[in-house]
Amino acid sequence: MPVLDHLAVVAPTLAEGIAHVRDSLNLDIPEGGRHREMGTRNHLLRLGDALFLEVIAVDPDATPPGRPRWFGLDDAAGVRADWDSGRRLRAFVARTDDLDGVLARHPGLFGTPMRMSRGTLAWRFALRDDGALPMGGLLPCLMDWGPAGSPARAMPDLGLRLTRFRVEHAEPAQAADLYRAIGLSDAPESVGGPALRFTAEIATPSGTRTLS
Template sequence: MLQRDHLTVIAPSLAEGVAHVRSCLDLDIPYGRAHDGMGTHNHLLRLGDDVYLEVIAVDPAAPPPGRPRWFGLDDSGLVRSNWDEGFRLRGWVARTTGIADMLARHGAILGEEVRLTGSGRSFSFAVPPGGALPLAGLAPSVIDRGGYPPSIAAMPELGARLRSFTVEHPQPEDVAALYERLGVENPPDIRRGERLRYRAMIETPAGLRELN
């Protein structure tokens, strides 16, 4: 089974990503950490007890990682064009406790296992060939934290809570079938739309706000 772990804003730079979240939610979310194995860095926002928001971008100060970066971040042109078109909440991550079995069944969609280290722990992440988002972001990226829960309790409490998470797609029935095939336990709500787009409704101290 796959469980929702976190939502991802994929940004051309952290400054742009943080500014977008501020404009949507009226919150300044704090810096998270650098990912030495991927040449990226992030800001993190707690959205409840078991889910959070990540703003991620290439770290210009980091050396090239020697492997494709995750979340399609090596394709800077595509990241920029999606950003400029207003597609900024572009993916999500689901967690599993059995990534080897998951990839044995669905590796053609989810990618290959990459072992990484962060916050003093090792974990596995599935990365498709070339680092692209799985099915252009329609399928979740998959993480296996080796039995450890995500470190949400260590994130500052800013009073933000995820109320709904929605995916729009021209063929919603195909999306539903995909999530069922992958064994997603709590998938996004699925609605018909002109193209793939995610929306999150988040309760903040300033009221209910949309992030997209």
């Protein structure tokens, strides 16, 4: 059963992503690292025992990968358009220890599992051939951390906790049905809205704040 693993702010530049989190949550998000296979870089913020927030962007100093990057990051115009429209919390990721099984049951949705790494960490991540988000981001990206499990426990605990995760969609019942169909645990709450948009309410030392 896939379980909510992390939320992703997909940013035109890492500096813009960091600034957005700072403005939204009133703190700086710690550095994560670089993804050699994807030519990207991230910062990470713990939101629970096995849950975190990621800011991810293209790493301008990295060698470009020989394939499309994940999270749709090669579509720079699309990333910028989403950013400027306020769709900055753009994606989410679910983990499962049966990645191959889930992919086999839902062919064509999530892509092909690939080996990824950041520093000493290594995991498998399902990636579409075009690098796009599954169903435009409505569905989660899928991954398997392997025996080591989520790295959230090793991240600094700054006292933040996710209290609500919501997705706006023109057909919220369809979104909820999709989450049930893939067996997603801790799925976002589906509500009506004119466009796909994620919102997270996060308890912080300075009170509950909203990230979108």
